[in-house]
Amino acid sequence: MELPIRLSKESRVPIYHQIEAQIKTLITSGHLAAGSSLPSIRALSKDLEISVITIRRAYQDLEYQGFIKTVQGKGTFVAEVAESMKEKIKVSVVYEAIANGVETALQHEYSFEEIEGIFQQILSMKKNKKKEE
Amino acid sequence: MELPIRLSKESRVPIYHQIEAQIKTLITSGHLAAGSSLPSIRALSKDLEISVITIRRAYQDLEYQGFIKTVQGKGTFVAEVAESMKEKIKVSVVYEAIANGVETALQHEYSFEEIEGIFQQILSMKKNKKKEE
């Protein structure tokens, strides 16, 4: 299965960390069920045009954190993660991302009304995009 | 003058880049006027508890991008930047930050109503914080 992962080469966040975060999102959001197999490090490497080593680094970290299991010679699989844990991570990640946006706007001296306006603008744009699908 | 800069050691974004981004924000948001002097690299180094070299790296990058001017033996000063340019950068940074928050929520399968709810919750929290000041 091809994972919907988007990397930003311009970002200063390490690639292995971007991959980690996005796979974690796929698991906590329920897009990847426990037991299902992840792409091999070579397959994902080819798909994302990133070296095998970097993919492996991301998988290693995810395994250490308990999100996946790797078996030599067989492949890599999504681990069993308690639903409560998934929910906890999900909420904190989303909350933090939105709060960061608001905080950034405040630092740039935008008023609460202006922030609300920009937010609604972005939201309606996303709604339209979703309709097109 | 002491700059209101907050660094995150946990973040995967390089420190010099965090410093760059925040000083850029202070300039484009109007908190730092053209011609005013920035803290010396040693003063900022001591303030942020970061090595002199890393501060210098950030200042170098900002100078290359035209936001500041450094003069050996004298110090570092905010450069003249066209108001239109400041506005342009400001808008794109803020817009991107808020859009990122919305996008993250969508990736986690939150509905538009839920996203709106979280946003309002964060906004009202920030409003209360501002009142306290």
Added chain:
DNA sequence: TATAGTGTGTATATAGATATAAACACTATT
């Protein structure tokens, strides 16, 4: 007007994190 002192930015060398390629080892299937 020398000059010592303090403040400024600059250059070189080193340790750790990040990303890569190539060679190795295990597993399943033929």
Added chain:
DNA sequence: AATAGTGTTTATATCTATATACACACTATA
């Protein structure tokens, strides 16, 4: 046993952050 799939290990290059030593510019004062 051969082979095509998987993950693993080793070695190398670049980026990030640091410490240390240096050179330049102003200011007070002898």
